[in-house]
Amino acid sequence: MKIGFYPDVVNENATRIVASTVVVLGLLTIGLPNWISLGILFYGFTARVLYGPKFEPFAYIVSQILVPKWKIPFKPTAGPPKRFAQLIGFLFVLTAGSLFFANQTFYFRLTMSILVFFASLEAFVGFCAGCFFFAILMKIGLIPEDVCEKCNNLNFNK
Template sequence: MRISIGNFPDTVNEFAARSVAGLVLLLSLLTIWTQSLWLVLALAFGFLARVLYGPKFSPFARLAIHVLVPVFRLGERIVPGPPKRFAQGIGLVFSGTASALLGFGFLLEFRFVLGILAFFAALECFLGFCAGCFVFGKLMEWGWIPREICEKCNNLTFSSEK
């Protein structure tokens, strides 16, 4: 079996992505409450796994795809993958920053950064608004991200543009 870095899917089931956001929200709130370095590192690992490989090595993505979506019969709504990957990258930056802040004892700043992450995870989970996807779309519109990066974006609607 050959594994290559950068194997993120071209398309994503929005309901699976929203389920992952719900799990991120729960873990973020639990981590803020417990101030556990292990939990915030697990959160950062999940984002790193999703950025590098999509759902393949992400426990939350696998749980969402194989359990939550089928059990709750959430269905399938296909959205472009690159904006979701961009959003996962932003989540990695926030969770990584929160990890460093907690590790160095900056508790108030840790809570603030992880609180922002939890807020945006809640927006995606409950309202279907992916802030990272919205920013990705704007960056494409302004020419900062070439249109070739996301051919699917030209044919499918961003989850933030409902």
């Protein structure tokens, strides 16, 4: 059963800009722990996992307004590995939220720091750790090849 719609091919440049918003919000949440910025992160990852950029404000603004206005080139990359990466981010924010509400400040900040580290790799270096692990899971057969036909046919997965 497919939930929502996530594009088969996405703009790598746009995903890096969205990752930078995760870095900024993550740092804000680590420095000033609060349920509002944590909630924004949670909503963002949830919306991106389920529907891609369509219902997530930062991703929508980046893909529909900033990319065209700034004439950022479309650099195609496969969508399913990016969706998998969003799922991992969702799990980190869910864990961080649980720790926040359990008053486990140290572990909350540690979890958020790990999320910010990996979002920083995506935003500033262009390395998607979730995509890397997606490729490994495909190679060992835990993710069927038909999940990512674009990965195989267009050789987006490096």
